[in-house]
Amino acid sequence: MKLGQLKIQVQENHRFLMPRFSRQGQLKIQEMAFMLLAVVVFFAIAGMFFLVIMYNDLIGSANLLAKEKAISTAVNIANTPEFSCGETLCIDADKLLVMQNRQDYEDFWPVASIVVTKVSRDKEIIECTEKNYPYCNYFKVYDSGITNIEMVETFVSLCRKDKANEYIYNKCEIGKVLVGFEKKQPG
Amino acid sequence: MKTKKGFEMSFSTIFALIAGAAILFLALYFAARFIGSQQTRIDAETATKLAVLMDPLETSLGESKSNILNFVTETRIHNDLCLIDGNFGNQEIGIASSGFGDKWKRPTYGKKQYNKYIFSDEVEEGKEFYVFVKSFNLPFKVSDIFILTSKKYCFIKIPEGSVKDELESLNPGNFNFTDSGGCAKGSKKVCFSASSDCDITVYGEYGFKQGYVSKDGAKMEYIGPLLYGAIFSSPEVYNCNVKRLKMRTVRLASVYKDEIKILERASCNSQLDAPLTGLIALASGDSENLALLQDTAEEIENVNSAAECRLFES
Numbered sequence: 001m002k003l004g005q006l007k008i009q010v011q012e013n014h015r016f017l018m019p020r021f022s023r024q025g026q027l028k029i030q031e032m033a034f035m036l037l038a039v040v041v042f043f044a045i046a047g048m049f050f051l052v053i054m055y056n057d058l059i060g061s062a063n064l065l066a067k068e069k070a071i072s073t074a075v076n077i078a079n080t081p082e083f084s085c086g087e088t089l090c091i092d093a094d095k096l097l098v099m100q101n102r103q104d105y106e107d108f109w110p111v112a113s114i115v116v117t118k119v120s121r122d123k124e125i126i127e128c129t130e131k132n133y134p135y136c137n138y139f140k141v142y143d144s145g146i147t148n149i150e151m152v153e154t155f156v157s158l159c160r161k162d163k164a165n166e167y168i169y170n171k172c173e174i175g176k177v178l179v180g181f182e183k184k185q186p187g
Numbered sequence: 188m189k190t191k192k193g194f195e196m197s198f199s200t201i202f203a204l205i206a207g208a209a210i211l212f213l214a215l216y217f218a219a220r221f222i223g224s225q226q227t228r229i230d231a232e233t234a235t236k237l238a239v240l241m242d243p244l245e246t247s248l249g250e251s252k253s254n255i256l257n258f259v260t261e262t263r264i265h266n267d268l269c270l271i272d273g274n275f276g277n278q279e280i281g282i283a284s285s286g287f288g289d290k291w292k293r294p295t296y297g298k299k300q301y302n303k304y305i306f307s308d309e310v311e312e313g314k315e316f317y318v319f320v321k322s323f324n325l326p327f328k329v330s331d332i333f334i335l336t337s338k339k340y341c342f343i344k345i346p347e348g349s350v351k352d353e354l355e356s357l358n359p360g361n362f363n364f365t366d367s368g369g370c371a372k373g374s375k376k377v378c379f380s381a382s383s384d385c386d387i388t389v390y391g392e393y394g395f396k397q398g399y400v401s402k403d404g405a406k407m408e409y410i411g412p413l414l415y416g417a418i419f420s421s422p423e424v425y426n427c428n429v430k431r432l433k434m435r436t437v438r439l440a441s442v443y444k445d446e447i448k449i450l451e452r453a454s455c456n457s458q459l460d461a462p463l464t465g466l467i468a469l470a471s472g473d474s475e476n477l478a479l480l481q482d483t484a485e486e487i488e489n490v491n492s493a494a495e496c497r498l499f500e501s
Contacts, residue, residue: 025198032202039210047217058228065235072242079245080302081328081439086500098445104274104438108301110238133449161455161496168455168496 056186063183067152070181073111074154077177085159091116091175093160096139097128105142112149113180114141118158118173134160149180227295230282234297237264237280241303244320245331253319253359261285264316264335265294266420267309269427274438275301276431304428305333306416313337317359321412325466325480326488327443327499329436332412332428334419336361341370342377343385350395350414377418387418397478410481429477436470436480443498455496462487 078089082099085092096116099105117125118137128136158175161168237256244252265281281294304323320331341363345351354362363371370376378385379395391398397410400417407417407425413432417425440463447457466483491497 028199029202032199032206036206039206043210043213061228061232065232065239068239069235069242072239076242076245081330082442084328092446094446094449095442097449098442102442104441107273108275110298110300110302130449161450161453163454168453 059184059186066181066183067150070111070150070152070179073109073114074152074177074179077114077179078156085157085170087157087159090157090159090172091177093134093139093158093175096141097130097133099141100128100139101142109142111142111179112144112146112182113151113178115139115178115180116141116156116158117176117178119155119176120173144182146180146182148183148185150183151178151180153178226284226286226292230284230292230295231297233258233262234280234282234295237282238297238300238303241305241318241333244318244333246320246322251319251321251353251357253317253357255359256316256318258314258316261312261314263291263294264307264311264337265296265309266305266307266311266335266424268296269424269431271427271430271434273301275434276427277301278303278305278428278431280305302330303333304330304416304432305335306420306424306428307335308338308419308421309424311335311337315360317361319357319359319415321415323412323432324484324501325436325470326484326491326501327439328501329432329439332416332432334415336419339363339371339374340377340419341365341374343368343370343379343382345377345379346395348394350391389414389418397481408475408477410477413477433470433480437467440467440470446498450496450498457494457496457498458490459487459494459498462490 077083078091082105083091083095085095116139120137122137125138126132126136127138127140128134154177156175156177157172159170159172162171163169240256244254246252261284263283263285265283266278268279268281270277277299279296279299281296283292283294286292316335316337319334321334323329323332339361342351342354342365344366345354345364351364355364363374375386376384377387377389379389379391381388381390386402388401389395389398390401391414395414398408398414400407400409400414402417403422405422407422409417413425413429416428420428444460444463444467447460450457462483466480466487469480469483488501491499491501
C-alpha cells in the first residue's frame with residue numbers, strides 16, 4: 001500500500017448475504033429475453049405488412065365503389081329531372097346551361113365532377129356560357145375542385161328547343177356525359 | 188416423519204408458459220378485433236353498394252319498377268338518419284349484420300344521400316328486401332321515391348282501381364290481396380276503409396289520389412304515389428322525406444324559372460313564371476297541406492300542356 005492511499009474496508013455482514021446467481025442461469029434468462037424480443041419484433045413487422053396490405057385493399061375497394069357509383073350516375077343522369085328532356089337517355093341542353101356551376105346544388109351530386117360535351121368534328125372546346133349558347137360544345141355542370149379524378153363516360157341525346165319556320169321543335173345532337181370520381185391513392 | 192412432496196418447475200418452463208399465454212392472448216385479441224373490423228368494413232361496403240344498386244331502378248318518366256335485394260346473411264337496414272338541413276336534406280342508410288347468437292352489431296352507415304328518397308320503417312330486417320320505385324311528379328318529375336320493405340303486407344278489401352292495379356303489378360313478392368280478411372300470420376294488415384284489427388288504414392279521396400294514412404297512431408297526409416311511402420314507412424321517415432321532396436321541388440322550380448329565360452331566346456315563351464313562383468312559396472312554406480300543393484301543380488300542368496312551347500314533359 002502506497003503512502004496516502006486510504007484503505008477501504010468493506011465489512012461483510014454474514015447475516016444478510018446477497019443472493020448468488022449462477023452464471024449459467026443468467027445466460028438462460030438473457031437468451032429467453034432476446035428470444036421474446038425477437039418474437040415481438042417479428043409479429044410487429046408481420047402485423048405492419050399485413051396492415052399495409054389491408055389498407056391498400058381497402059383503398060382498392062373504395063376506388064372500385066366510387067367507380068361503380070360514377071358509372072351508375074353517368075348512366076342515370078339523363079333520368080334526373082335536373083337534366084332530363086322528358087325522353088329516355090335524353091339531356092336537355094337548355095337545362096344544362098342553367099345547371100352550370102349552380103351553387104345550391106354543390107353537395108347534391110354523389111360524384112366529383114360532371115361534364116357534358118357535344119360530339120362533333122370540331123376539335124376546339126368552347127365552354128358554354130349564356131353569351132355563346134348554343135354555339136358551344138362543352139358544359140361544365142359541376143366541379144368539386146378535387147384534382148385527382150378519373151372519368152367514366154356514356155353517350156346520350158343532347159336536345160334543345162329551336163325554332164324553324166314558326167315551328168318550335170327539339171333539335172337533338174349526340175352528347176357525351178363525363179362523370180369524374182375521386183381516385184384515392186395509398187400512402 | 189412426514190414426506191414433503193413438492194411440484195418443481197424449472198424457471199424456463201414458467202417463463203415459456205407465461206410468454207406463451209401472453210402471445211396466445213394477444214393473437215386471439217387481435218384476431219377478434221380483425222374479424223370485427225372486417226365485418227364493419229363489409230357493412231360499410233354494403234351500405235355504399237346499396238346506393239349503387241338503387242341507381243338502375245330510377246325511372247325516366249311516370250314509370251314504376253320493382254326488384255328484390257338478397258343478402259347472404261340476416262341483415263338489418265337502418266333508415267333512421269334523415270335530416271332536413273341544407274338545400275336538399277339527406278338520408279343515411281346503415282347496415283348491420285347479425286353477430287354471434289342473437290346479438291346485432293351496431294349499424295355502419297354509408298355516405299349521406301342527397302338525391303335519394305328511401306321510404307321504409309326505421310329498421311327493416313331479413314335476408315330478402317323488396318324495393319319498388321315510383322316517380323313523384325309535382326307536376327314535373329321531382330324525384331323517384333324508393334319503397335323498401337322486408338315484411339309481408341296483406342291488403343284487405345282494396346277497391347278496384349289504379350291503386351290496386353299498381354300494387355298488383357309492382358308486387359315484388361311480399362304483397363297479398365284478400366277480400367275476406369284472411370291474412371297470413373305475421374303480415375301487416377292494410378285496410379282501405381275504417382275497420383278494426385288493421386295495422387295501417389288508408390283514407391282517400393278521388394280514387395285515393397289524395398288523403399291520409401293512419402299508422403302507429405300517427406296521421407300521414409299523402410298525395411299521389413306518396414300513398415305508398417305512407418303505407419310502408421314509419422311516420423318519422425315519411426315526414427322527413429316529404430319535407431325533403433318539397434325542398435327539391437323548390438330547387439327544381441327555380442331551375443325551370445331560369446330555363447324560361449333561356450327558352451325566350453328561341454322565341455319559346457312560357458306563362459309559367461308566376462305559377463312556379465307560387466309553387467316555390469307553397470313548397471318552401473311551413474304548411475303541411477299537400478293537397479294545396481297538388482292543386483297548384485295541376486294548375487301548372489294545365490298551363491304547360493296548353494302551351495305551344497312546353498317547359499317540361501310530364
